[in-house]
Amino acid sequence: MPILSLKNVSKKYGPVQALSDISFDVPAGSVFGVLGPNGSGKTTLLGIVTDVLKADTGSFTLFDKAPTGRERRQIGTLLETPNFYHYLSGYKNLEIAAAIKHRDKEDIGRVLDICGLTQRQHSPFKTYSLGMKQRLALASVLLGDPDVLILDEPTNGLDPSGIAEVRSLVRKLADSGKTIILASHLLDEVEKVCTHVAIIRSGKLLLSGAVNEVISRNDFVELSAADNNALKAALLQYPGCTNAEVSGEIVKAFFAVPPDAAAINSYCAQRGIWLNHLQRRKKSLETAFLEITNHATS
Amino acid sequence: MKQIIYTEWLKVKTYRTFWAMLLLALIIIPAANFLGADKLSGQQFKQVSKMFGNPFSFPDIWLTMASMNSYMSLLFGLLLIILVTNEYTYRTNRQNVIDGWERRDFVYAKLFWLLAISVTTLLVATISATLVGVIYGEKSFSLEGYQYMLYYFLQLNVMLTIALLISVLVKRAGLAIVLFIAYNIMVDQLLSSVLKKYVGAIGGLLPLQSGDEILPWPMFGKMIGSDNQYDTYVYVTVMFAYITLGIYLVFRKILKSDL
Numbered sequence: 001m002p003i004l005s006l007k008n009v010s011k012k013y014g015p016v017q018a019l020s021d022i023s024f025d026v027p028a029g030s031v032f033g034v035l036g037p038n039g040s041g042k043t044t045l046l047g048i049v050t051d052v053l054k055a056d057t058g059s060f061t062l063f064d065k066a067p068t069g070r071e072r073r074q075i076g077t078l079l080e081t082p083n084f085y086h087y088l089s090g091y092k093n094l095e096i097a098a099a100i101k102h103r104d105k106e107d108i109g110r111v112l113d114i115c116g117l118t119q120r121q122h123s124p125f126k127t128y129s130l131g132m133k134q135r136l137a138l139a140s141v142l143l144g145d146p147d148v149l150i151l152d153e154p155t156n157g158l159d160p161s162g163i164a165e166v167r168s169l170v171r172k173l174a175d176s177g178k179t180i181i182l183a184s185h186l187l188d189e190v191e192k193v194c195t196h197v198a199i200i201r202s203g204k205l206l207l208s209g210a211v212n213e214v215i216s217r218n219d220f221v222e223l224s225a226a227d228n229n230a231l232k233a234a235l236l237q238y239p240g241c242t243n244a245e246v247s248g249e250i251v252k253a254f255f256a257v258p259p260d261a262a263a264i265n266s267y268c269a270q271r272g273i274w275l276n277h278l279q280r281r282k283k284s285l286e287t288a289f290l291e292i293t294n295h296a297t298s
Numbered sequence: 299m300k301q302i303i304y305t306e307w308l309k310v311k312t313y314r315t316f317w318a319m320l321l322l323a324l325i326i327i328p329a330a331n332f333l334g335a336d337k338l339s340g341q342q343f344k345q346v347s348k349m350f351g352n353p354f355s356f357p358d359i360w361l362t363m364a365s366m367n368s369y370m371s372l373l374f375g376l377l378l379i380i381l382v383t384n385e386y387t388y389r390t391n392r393q394n395v396i397d398g399w400e401r402r403d404f405v406y407a408k409l410f411w412l413l414a415i416s417v418t419t420l421l422v423a424t425i426s427a428t429l430v431g432v433i434y435g436e437k438s439f440s441l442e443g444y445q446y447m448l449y450y451f452l453q454l455n456v457m458l459t460i461a462l463l464i465s466v467l468v469k470r471a472g473l474a475i476v477l478f479i480a481y482n483i484m485v486d487q488l489l490s491s492v493l494k495k496y497v498g499a500i501g502g503l504l505p506l507q508s509g510d511e512i513l514p515w516p517m518f519g520k521m522i523g524s525d526n527q528y529d530t531y532v533y534v535t536v537m538f539a540y541i542t543l544g545i546y547l548v549f550r551k552i553l554k555s556d557l
Contacts, residue, residue: 051401052392052557073398083393087313099305100397
């Protein structure tokens, strides 16, 4: 059963086509990255899913059912910015969230603790820093320990240590089997946790599915030797090597099939080239993403 | 509905602006009632009372107080505007829906306030009028003529519906307050006067004027008479129609558009 299933969703803002004909499924237990540059339509898409925006055409289901408040109550959602009553304390704001979500307010202490806000829980929201506001929004998401989370740019406004904490929290939640829909333009943020992705650009879905199936992120090898030009020439003759280039102090070699580092080492040695550096690397999601989006543009 | 009311209670429980405004709006009613009765109960006024009857005695007290109170309803409208536009300012109208409210729950929540404010006001106005009647009147308590308080209640509901509609359409507190005050103290009366002059009694059917038509000042009402008016039921029906139309438009706006 897909947690979320979108069918031909389109949305216009005046003359601007914010989303056109978007369809994909989010499988249960997946960490689903919704990727795209700023303004690509990620938040609009999640806004439709959470019923704050209306799609012009198309439909979607949550938990295989027509979406209602009951389904939304089972999802912890952080959409765009933290929205709270400025005159109320963090704790009182969470009381309201718990009442709407039909969650036990006994859980408020736990989520405030996870998000590091216990000390300031009784201060008015308006006195919070940007990072604290974001933490409170995350605390609200975690209320009642929902099995599904929608996180739209969850590290916005956080300092480096806050970003690291949120990433580790997302990883922990993912490891515990929760379904997470994570929208971000920061690709390194999702690179390590996503099992599935949908890539959106200018409101169009470029691709979606399991990361390993839809994004070709072939391994490559970084090497260096005393004479990098000789190394490059040798590698170009290595069976299965599709390309080799000198990049600064190293040579990058690309292969049609996953390369065997030991065999490459032995091959170079036989040719009298002694390697002082050899490392297998994976193309970063960012590189793959840029290739996909640039390809779509061209 | 119980859950919605509980959530709304959590929103205002410690909101000082709300309590200050509510208290102010509610205190003004008995304050004005007593002040008015005190001022108009002097020796000179007693001569007038002999001709037209004492407006602070039962049963006239109900019309007198209802008519006087209808000039002080503005604050309740402002209170409702603040409660509604706060949600847009803080974008909590979105968050409430994201967290699991249906969009219609948001409307129910604000309609709850509309009704809570108007019922509380009717209650305070009734107690205040009763006390003034007992202290300044010459006759014993009677509910005869209480229908004027119900007309006042109806007019207050029309005004609050207008406040709610302006709030969800405009979304920003400042502009909503300006439009609401302008409509209340100027536009409705001005249009009504113009229509009455050039078209006829239909000018009395504008939202707020409908209430004013059936809540005349006791003395002046009797002196001026009511040639250019419809029967009371027409104004009452029209006010119900305005409330229904207003609430329909609020639902339509919230259910159909982006939040």
